[in-house]
Amino acid sequence: MTSTAISAQGSKFFIDTAVKGAAQPTWTQVKNVKSYSGFDGSATEIDITDLDSEAKEKRLGLMDNGSFSMDVNVNMADPGQAALKVAQKASSLESFKLQYPDGTADAFSASVKSFPIAGSTDGVITSTIALTVSGAVKPVAAGA
Known part of the structure; x- marks a missing residue:
């Protein structure tokens, strides 16, 4: 096999549940995550065309990292999911790690925009939790 693709199986999503202002994060895993997607934003385009330009000239502005969402099987007894719900109700900016x-x-950093629930016959309660990303997405050591 020549593919270098990375399997998504084994990915883990965490929310920092440390007291605000704590020196170190307390990473609490959000359990029952089935899938995720995100960092879907883009940079703005700045028009820098002037009277000497022969055609439109553009420069990229600040990056907007957009949104992040995850599909979960709902379990409010899970500390990670409960922390997401608390963050949603508080409209607070929280720290996350994927x-x-x-x-x-x-x-x-992101805010929990929505945490809707859905259920059906012969099914479990699910949610697609939407986060609004604020600021940069930074690579970190997995253990950090």
Whole structure:
């Protein structure tokens, strides 16, 4: 096999549940995550065209890291999911970490925009939790 693709199986998502202002984060895993997607933003385009330009000239502005979402099987007894719900109700900016199976990780700040629930016959309660990313997404050591 020649593929260098990384399996998503084994990815872990964490929320920092340390008291605000704590020197070190307390990473609490959000359990029952089935899938995730995100960091879907883009940089703004700044028009720098002037009267000497022969065509439109542009420069990229600040990066907007967009949003992040995850599909979960809901269990409010899970400390990670409960912390997400508390953050949603508080409209607070929280710290998060997405750890990949290869040992790398990304850390970012975000607010919990929505935490809807859905249920059906012969099914479990699920949610697609939406986060709004604020600031940079930074690579960190998985154990950090």
